[in-house]
Amino acid sequence: MHSIASGVSVIGRVPGSESRAAEASGSGGGMVARPRIDVGMTVNAKPPLALVERDVAAAQEQDLDAVMVWDHLQDFYPSALWDHGFGLYADEHASPHTWFDYQTLLGYVAARAGGLRLGVGVTESFRRHPIVIAQAAATLAHLSHRPPILGIGAGERENTDPYGLPFDQPVGRLEEAVQIIRTAFTSQGPFDFHGRHYQLDGAVLDLLPPPGRTPEIWIAAHGPRMLRLTGRYGNGWYPFAIGSPEDYAARLGVIRAAASDAGRDPETITPSWTCLTVIGRTEAEARAMLDTNPVRFWGLLFSADIWRLFGAQHPFGQQFRGYLDILPEQCRDREALDAAIAAVPQGLIELAIWGTPPQIVEKLRAFGEAGLRHVVPWVPSALVSPDAADYTRRALGEISLALRNGG
Template sequence: MTSTAMTSGVYVPPSPPVAGLRLLTAMARLSGLDSLFVEDHLQEFYPTELWDRRFTWAAGRLSSPHELFDYQTLLGSLAGRAGRLRLGVGVTEPYRRHPVVIAQAAVTLAHLTKRAPILGLGCGERLNIEPYGLDMHRPVDRLEEALRIIRLCFTSRGPIDFEGSHFRLERAVMDLRPPAGRTPRLWVAAHGPRMLDLTGRYGDGWLPESGVLGTPERYARALAAVRTAAEGAGRDPESITPALLAFVAVAPTRKRARAMLESRLLRYWALLFPARRWQEVGARHPFGPHFRGIVDILPGAYDRATLDAAIADVPPEVVESGVIVGTVEQVCLRLRELREAGLRHVVIGPLSFYLSNHDAAHSVWAVRRIAHTLRRDRRSGRAIAPR
């Protein structure tokens, strides 16, 4: 069996300094990566209670994990250094930002870049919504309305009318048009049945997260649901890019990879997986059987003792169920397995970057090496190695 083309991108947190992000953007471009994504957060997943040098070397650089730039302003700043690199947000949501404002920002970015930007959209997480006085009411319904409105903003001429349960437009004007061939691409962060259906009906791409999907078999089943929904809506299923935000911990040796499994940062990251993921490997989530992972986490809701106890309860098997841990060769093998399941664009989130200065330096090299290896596979038509 021969391989199908797979491109690579990188995910970077939008944290100071700007000079560092500009350097990473230039390095991603020169390394031949296809995309660079940032998140849209007011606070990070990491609790302030854990933010010290024992948790991550970055605590010596940032006084808080929640020092985060606005994604729209940041991507506009990075656009001049991106070249052919595609810039994207992974992801924003229609609670803090009105869909028309989201569309206007995406089209503005399209005027600043050489390639169509990627507008990642999801239902949002509690940590960015509830602490700020907003209510996560009927999130999937709200997202569907937002997707429809953004599509109208990209394609309609003249005033827009829309009557929904969450949004209402009456002769609303958003006449800014994207440049020819650079209409922003809508990628949906979908995992459950209704969200996969929305992706098939409205999305240009699908951007799930490795901590939720996990195995190639699960990825293939979900992708089949996206394509079925696309066919039902009269769309070409092959026009939707199957992507993945893959969190990895890449090490120079297998011994170092095994040690990473015991790190506080990776063990905490496993707490962000849904309780059902823990149940699949025979473990019980410390936050209860109904905990939904990143959707539910409120980093400021736990004291240090609770967090330390929860981290101590994390089995290595849970970490490995949602983080790709290993050497460059091992990571590439896992990504090839996902390619066989339909993956066409992987956005690499290098968690190992935050473990130590040495791991950070290796991670930068490793992301470039992974992208090069996958690109070489594409040219040679390399098939996945048999197990």
């Protein structure tokens, strides 16, 4: 299987993966416990607030590990697609772009989350200064029972370009931001930072997190430079675009090597994944949902390079970088959007983790053998109908129980 991000190419199987899989299944060497994988839930940070409360309550009832929300000003879905029949949220909301501020929302959720971990997956440092991000995360640590997850990435054009914020040198900016945030979590008194993007002179953030609840920085890394950055500075890895267990293992190897080179213990970095997931009661139901517009649209958020691996040309251009580049409100031609969705290669959309709960468990266990220890499914099939949304919440509990027990 080819990698689906530039710079880390994987063809064939990771050496030793066959023997590990055989050992886990009991052939050759007897049954051994499979790796434990914790499961979180992606909660749509959108009104009405009652739906957020419902999802948080479901995550507690299903004994999930974490609740994660996105930090967006715009949705990926264009308004041109947003009409009756497109999906559950389109039937209930006039616009796809009704996003709550993640920091305020997580503060509200903290009073209702009990033992759930709370996190953002992910924010960036174009719209908020790193010190403001650190202050919000440290505040959340005081409001919640477990260390918050501060997911952070290099950003996306949809949250910068329309607002007059230049989307330039995102990786360099992210590296400096993470350095500042790490310092802010552990230092008291004035400190300086002199970088290319940020200049701090006698900066103070004396709000330290409570003991044992320092927020963990999980980095949304895909390419080699971001992977190495994760190894040097991250407490966790939180990618989206992953093609196979071999792909996952190869990129995790880059992270762990960078951590070792930096004098860090690679095992202290949590390998996570926010994976595109489609859950059905039967395999046929799940396969049918792969062909619905709310799900197929996600194929457009993969880059032109990935489309070429499937022998196809991306309708948004040969240089299009997928979700990094999409500007939804510039996509106003409904007929062109429908044609683009129809052009998504079937093999590409089947990269999603899809099937019945037992099938999804088996697929994720293969990623567990590759190093995965925490997964937060993004389930666009839950947007298809109220029934699909209800079933998704129950199914995540079943999936979580099986992966947590490791058997």
